[in-house]
Amino acid sequence: MPSRKLSKPEQISLRFDANEGLVAGVDEAGRGPLAGPVVAAAVILDDMKRIKGLNDSKQLTALRRERLFDEIRAHALAFCVAEASVAEIDELNILHATMLAMKRAVEGLRLPPHKVLVDGNRLPKIRIRAEAVIGGDATVASISAASILAKVTRDRICVEHELHYPQYGFGTHKGYGTAAHLAALDEHGPCAWHRRSFEPVRVAALRRACLEE
Known part of the structure; x- marks a missing residue:
C-alpha cells in the first residue's frame, strides 16, 4: 500500500471523515540498538482533548517527552505499549520482531480502531485496515503520540537494566x-x-x- 505525507500533527483530526471512525497511530522505538527489546505503541487520540507539542520523539527533549508521556496516557481514548524480546529479535530478525511488537500494540487497544496509521513504509500483519505513512512520527498526531510512548517506555527499561548490567552503561546510551x-x-x-x-x-x-x- 503506498505511503503518503500528511500535514503538521496539530492539523490531523482523530477522524478522517464521518465514516472512518477511530484511527490509531502506531510507532516503535529501539530497532537500531545492540541490546534490549524493540518497543511499539498504538494510540487513539481524543479529538476533544488536543495535546499540544506532539512531534517525533527524537526531536523532543527527554523532559518534554516525559511530560507528554503522562499527558498522552491521561487524555488518549486508548493506548497500548508492547514489545518483542531480545530472544524474538534474534529468532525472527529485527524487522519481523518490530512488526510483531506493533501487532501486539494494536491488538492490545481497549477500543478497536477502524483504521491504523503506521510510521514508515511497512505494515504489521493485522486484520484492521492500515496505511504506512513515511515520516508520520513528525506529521500525524497519533503516530507522534505513539512514538513518545514507545521511546519513553524503552528508555525507562534501559535505565532499569543498568542496575543489572552497570558495566555497559545502558542508562546513558540506551x-x-x-x-x-x-x-x-x-x-x-x-x-x-x-x-x-x-x-x-x-x-x-x-x-x-x-x-x-
Missing part, C-alpha cells in the same frame, strides 16, 4: 552502538540482554570466546 558501548562490549563481552544476531555483538561474543579458550 543500547545504541556508541563508542563507550562498543568499548564495554570489547572488554566484557555481551550480556544476556544483547542481541546476538547483531554483528557487533556477534563479533564481541566470538572475541570473548577466543580469549577464554
Whole structure:
C-alpha cells in the first residue's frame, strides 16, 4: 500500500471523515540498538482533548517527552505499549520482531480502531485496515503520540537494566552502538540482554570466546 505525507500533527483530526471512525497511530522505538527489546505503541487520540507539542520523539527533549508521556496516557481514548524480546529479535530478525511488537500494540487497544496509521513504509500483519505513512512520527498526531510512548517506555527499561548490567552503561546510551558501548562490549563481552544476531555483538561474543579458550 503506498505511503503518503500528511500535514503538521496539530492539523490531523482523530477522524478522517464521518465514516472512518477511530484511527490509531502506531510507532516503535529501539530497532537500531545492540541490546534490549524493540518497543511499539498504538494510540487513539481524543479529538476533544488536543495535546499540544506532539512531534517525533527524537526531536523532543527527554523532559518534554516525559511530560507528554503522562499527558498522552491521561487524555488518549486508548493506548497500548508492547514489545518483542531480545530472544524474538534474534529468532525472527529485527524487522519481523518490530512488526510483531506493533501487532501486539494494536491488538492490545481497549477500543478497536477502524483504521491504523503506521510510521514508515511497512505494515504489521493485522486484520484492521492500515496505511504506512513515511515520516508520520513528525506529521500525524497519533503516530507522534505513539512514538513518545514507545521511546519513553524503552528508555525507562534501559535505565532499569543498568542496575543489572552497570558495566555497559545502558542508562546513558540506551543500547545504541556508541563508542563507550562498543568499548564495554570489547572488554566484557555481551550480556544476556544483547542481541546476538547483531554483528557487533556477534563479533564481541566470538572475541570473548577466543580469549577464554
